[in-house]
Amino acid sequence: MALPPADPSDAPTRRTPLVIGLGNDDRGDDAAGLAVVRALGSRTLGAARVLEGPREATGLLDLWTGVERVIVVDAVRSGRPPGTVVRVEVGPHGFPSSVRPSSTHGLSLAEAVGLGISLGAMPRSLVVYGVEAGDFAAGRGLSGPVARGVVEAARRVADELAGAALGAGEG
Amino acid sequence: MAERTIRVDYLARVEGEGALKVRIENGRVEDVELKIFEPPRFFEAFLRGRSYLEAPDITARICGICPVAYQMSSAHAMERALGMTVDGPLRELRRLLYCGEWIESHALHIYLLHAPDFLGYPDAIRLAKDHPEAVAHGLALKKAGNALMQVLGGREIHPINPRVGGFYRVPTRGELEALRPMLSNALGLAEETVRFVAGLDFPDIEEEYEFVALQHPREYPMNEGSVASSRGLHLPVTEFEDVFEEVQVPHSNALQSVRRGAGSYLVGPLARYALNHDRLSPRALSAAHAAGLPPVVRNPYRSIVVRAVEVVYAVEEALRILDAYTPPPAPYVEPPASFHATEGAAITEAPRGMLYHRYRLNADGLIDEAKIVAPTSQNQKRIEDDLRHLVERSLDLDEATLTDACERAIRNHDPCISCATHFLSLDVERR
Known part of the structure; x- marks a missing residue:
């Protein structure tokens, strides 16, 4: 999986929307973010770059620093029914106080956002789509409700990008 | 005050899941238990019946921070079992890969996990707000290590x-040459890191460690060498289990490795440095001198400086290998065409210390028995000893301060709990 970093000197790359899916293929519903970008990969997304994200969060800083518009898709756990899709806008101070993302291993997306804000290594706009996960059992693949959530998340991300492109065209 | 309990239910800034419990009775430290509750991993059991060729790929999954160590120890053990010799450019490429893992793992620990302890921050994010340049240096170093990987x-x-035997594909000269600018930049960042950490405040404490590490006649050890200790041990890797044994303790899912008849010992950067500092590269050695490091460092808090010196070494070594690289004629040494029942053991130096692997193979080349002794299993008892001494010195501290101090003492040794389960929450009980 090649991860070409955004070249900050490359203005067209910075202006191209970037979609990053996170997750672990071997841990059941944790693969939801990867499944969403794979579903998006088969659609026409205009000029958006669609990537399967780095396995560790510090790599996100390299990918998204200076990029104008970034959407990250990841599995989440909030107590909602599995497969529920949530959309969160990450502001200049990080995640909204109502959202407390966490990870038990290594650095989490929330820590990448925290480091990125401290270091001035953030995209201009960052939206996170979360697909509520149910089962993280090793080797199981996506559960039924989460697989349906993946389809919905992919459609919403595509719609958001299309809306952005439309908006840009109109602008 | 009769009984006091200090507890940490979930240790922060360590890899994996563990807890700590300390019981103090009438001003005496009765129990110190580093509890590793991350579930057992059963790797040694499910390696049985698998091909010798699968061991590097399977054991790499034990750790996301030090997979190269697992691949190297398993590959070397298999090669010894099968009488294979891997030298020349392939040997150098393995060393280069290991440099990548040392740089990546040490940079992560120094800047994101350990430095906040010295500067009074709860985590790297808060550290980064006040010291953005330092953290950016750390991330750039880590990136250089990642690029090698x-x-x-x-x-x-x-x-x-x-x-086993080398690599599936070896890089071209051009692919390695493309890494040069990043590594040249990393060398300066690594030297700057030594200056940064040497200026931190260190508690004035020394411990009487028995340091155990590989020792090699010419090199700062990574893949090869014999086992040496600061108390005069010198033995071939094949005799490791004669001298060291793993024991089970009820409070932990990790086995604790001890030296038979002698108790705890320490592996990792402090041990490697104590036994091998004269084999450091010129710039690493001068960085160590400039940082005021004596030839043997017994202050566990100063391990952060030794780690930083090892990063200078790893970057310089990587550049040396890159300069001399000529691709080998074949990407790997062919294993023998036929097998007989055999056995092989190897130790390599993971960032956290010695990693021992031993495999017994049958005549079909399948694994009949596997034994893996991870660095954190070896350090676990020694960390408990550090904690016992710390608590004995600090009985007058309030609960919160003592708890923080205990967590710091653990992080000095960069434990990898996932590997050891093989980790941390603190529970101090006072009576």
Whole structure:
């Protein structure tokens, strides 16, 4: 999986929307973010770059620093029914106080956002789509409700990008 | 005050899941238990019946921070079992891959996990707000290590390219040459890191460690050497289990490795440095001198400086290997065509210390028995000893301060709990 970093000197790359899916293929519903970008990969997304994200969060800083518009898709756990899709806008101070993302291993997306804000290594706009996960059992693949959530998340991300492109065209 | 209990239910800034419990009765420390509750992993059991060729790929999955160590120890053990010799450029490429893992793992620990302890921050994010340049240096160093892993390992985490006998594919000169600007820049950042950490405040404490590490006649040890200790041990890797044994303790899912008849010992950067500092590269050695490091460092808090010196070494060594590289005629040494029942053991130096692997193979080349002794298993008892001494010195501290101090003492040794379960929450009980 090649991860070409955004070249900050490359203005067209910075202006191209970037979609990053996170997750672990071997841990059941944790693969939801990867499944969403794979579903998006088969659609026409205009000029958006669609990537399967780095396995560790510090790599996100390299990918998204200076990029104008970034959407990250990841599995989440909030107590909602599995497969529920949530959309969160990450502001200049990080995640909204109502959202407390966490990870038990290594650095989490929330820590990448925290480091990125401290270091001035953030995209201009960052939206996170979360697909509520149910089962993280090793080797199981996506559960039924989460697989349906993946389809919905992919459609919403595509719609958001299309809306952005439309908006840009109109602008 | 009769009984006091200090507890940490979940240790922060360590890899994996563990807890700590300290019981103090009438001003005496009765129990110190580093509890590793991350579930057992059963790797040694499910390696049985698998091909010798699968061991590097399977054992790499034990750790996301030090997969190269697992690949290297398993590959070397298999090669010894099968009488294979891997030398020349292939040996150098393995060393280069290991440099990548040392740089990546040490930079992560120094800047994101350990430095906040010295500067009074709860985590790297808060540290980064006040010291953005330092953290950016750390991330740039880590990236250089990752780049080496990517080129040689096929990907940054859980590399897929190393194999018994060498690699599935070796890099071209051009692919390595492309890494030069990043590594040249990393050398300056690594030296700057030594200056940064040497200026931190260190508690004035020394411990009487028995240091155990590989020792090699010419090199600062990574892949090869014999086992040496600061108390005069010197033995071939094949005799490791005669001298060291793993014991089970009820409070932990990790076995604790001890020296038979002698108790705890310490592996990792402090041990490697104490036994091998004269084999450091010129710039690493001068960075150590400039930082005021004596030839043997017994202050566990100063391990952060030794780690930083090892990063200078690893970057300089990587550049040396890169300069001399000529691709080998074949990417790997062919294993023998036929097998007989055999056995092989190897130790390599993971960032956290010695990693021992031993395999018994049958005549079909399948694994009949596997034994893996991870660095954190070896350090676990010694960390408990450090904690016992710390608590004995600090009985007058209030609960919160003592708890923080205990967590710091653990992080000095960069425990990898996932590997050891093989980790941390603190529970101090006072009576």
